[in-house]
Amino acid sequence: xxxxxALLLALGALAVGSGALVVTSAQIVRAGLYLVVSxxxxAGLYLVxxxxxxxxxxxxxxxxxxxxxxxxxxMLTRAPIGPSxxxxxxxxxxxxxxxxxxxxxxxxxxxxxxxxxxxxxxxxTAERMGAEIFGTWVLPFEVLSILLxxxxxxxxxxxxxxxxxxxxxxx
Amino acid sequence: MHAVIPFVTAALLFGLGVYGVLRRRNAILxxxxxxxxxxxxxxxxxxxxATVSAGLGHRGxxxxxxxxxxxAAEVGVGLAIVLQWYRMRAAVQVxxxxxxxxADAG
Numbered sequence: 710x711x712x713x714x715a716l717l718l719a720l721g722a723l724a725v726g727s728g729a730l731v732v733t734s735a736q737i738v739r740a741g742l743y744l745v746v747s748x749x750x751x752a753g754l755y756l757v758x759x760x761x762x763x764x765x766x767x768x769x770x771x772x773x774x775x776x777x778x779x780x781x782x783x784m785l786t787r788a789p790i791g792p793s794x795x796x797x798x799x800x801x802x803x804x805x806x807x808x809x810x811x812x813x814x815x816x817x818x819x820x821x822x823x824x825x826x827x828x829x830x831x832x833x834t835a836e837r838m839g840a841e842i843f844g845t846w847v848l849p850f851e852v853l854s855i856l857l858x859x860x861x862x863x864x865x866x867x868x869x870x871x872x873x874x875x876x877x878x879x880x
Numbered sequence: 881m882h883a884v885i886p887f888v889t890a891a892l893l894f895g896l897g898v899y900g901v902l903r904r905r906n907a908i909l910x911x912x913x914x915x916x917x918x919x920x921x922x923x924x925x926x927x928x929x930a931t932v933s934a935g936l937g938h939r940g941x942x943x944x945x946x947x948x949x950x951x952a953a954e955v956g957v958g959l960a961i962v963l964q965w966y967r968m969r970a971a972v973q974v975x976x977x978x979x980x981x982x983a984d985a986g
Contacts, residue, residue, distance in 0.1 A: 713881045721889035728893050728916050732900030737909060744912050747893075751919050754886055758930040760941045763922075763948075770948050775915060775955050782908050782959045786966045796906050798975065803902035811895015818887035827883050827931040833938040841938050842945070853949050860953035864960040870967075 713829060716757045724750035735792040741780050748772050759830045762838040883931040886923060894920035907962045907972045911955060918951045 727746040734740040748771045755764035831837075842850055866872060893916055900913025922944040929940025966972050 711881065714885065717881070717885040717889075721885055725889060725892045725896070728896045731916060732896055732903060732909075732913055737906060740909055740912060744915065747916065748919060751893075751923060754889070754923060755926050755944075758881075758886060758926050760926045760929065760938070760944070763926055763941045763944045766945055766948055767922075770952055771915070771919070775952060778955055778959055779908060779912060779915075782911075782962060785963055786908065786972045788906070788908070788972075795973075796909060797903055798905055800903060803899050806902055807895050807897075807899025809895075810898045811892050814891035814894060815888045818891050819884055822882075822884040822887060822931075825883055827881055827934065829881050830930045830934045833929070833941045838938055838941055838945070841942050845937075845939075846942050846946075849946060853946060857949065857953055860957050864956045867957070867960040867964050870964070 713757055717754065720750045720753040720757065723747075724754065735794065735796060736790075737783050737788045737793075737796070738780070738790065741776060741783060744779070745772055745776050748776070759832045761832050762835045763833065881930075883927065886927040890920045890923035890927065893917075893923065905973045905975055907965070907974050908959075910974055911958050911962070914958075915951065915955070918947060922947050 724747050727743045727750065730743040731740050731747060734743060748767065752764045752767040752772070755761075755767060897913045897915075897917030897920060900916060901910055904910050904913060925940040925944045925947070927940075929938055929944075933940065962972060965977070969976075
């Protein structure tokens with residue numbers, strides 16, 4: 710049990726624990742803030758695993774942008790601030806399917822990797838990742854930029870009924 | 881470093897995401913659970929990069945970056961849909977979406 714193992718265990722427990730609170734909390738805003746903790750712990754896991762650039766992009770995009778968007782949506786839909794009891798459906802089907810998927814995959818991984826030890830890799834710094842992206846993966850990168858543009862236009866059209874509804878008469 | 885720790889963490893996070901998607905009624909909470917699942921997949925990609933395919937470059941990390949971009953696009957469009965739905969029906973409960981009334985819904 711090395712320092713990296715201890716860090717992985719602690720951050721993994723933090724991520725799973727706050728993830729469980731995200732899906733069980735009775736207050737929407739608290740679920741969003743637990744999501745921040747969970748995503749931050751996952752960014753820490755990336756750092757321990759040597760993926761520096763991915764970790765900082767995770768902090769920038771997920772913790773910085775996605776969670777803020779989600780909290781904005783919570784405000785714009787006038788969600789109740791206090792605890793509310795109409796957030797959930799019956800638990801049993803979700804518990805069976807979710808627990809089955811989670812525990813099944815966990816057993817599969819545990820059986821596949823046992824207690825094998827891998828050396829820590831060279832860190833994926835911005836320079837190495839950039840060489841990889843702009844060397845081997847240029848085409849997907851460019852396709853993704855088109856996808857982002859399409860998502861931007863789509864979000865604008867969706868949220869502007871006056872331009873979205875022009876063609877068919879009604880949205 | 882024991883590879884099994886981050887892999888099992890990712891599996892448990894994915895299970896929590898599936899549970900959240902099936903359990904929650906509020907569309908925003910469903911989107912949060914989807915984010916948990918996407919992060920579990922990213923964790924698997926990055927861990928595989930560091931263990932089973934170590935020395936082959938940082939492909940897993942590159943794919944994790946791509947998935948993060950896709951998740952950002954998904955959450956942008958998804959929240960636009962949720963807000964539009966809220967504006968039309970003043971509700972964000974996913975099980976109140978009447979799919980069979982598509983044709984005559986205004």
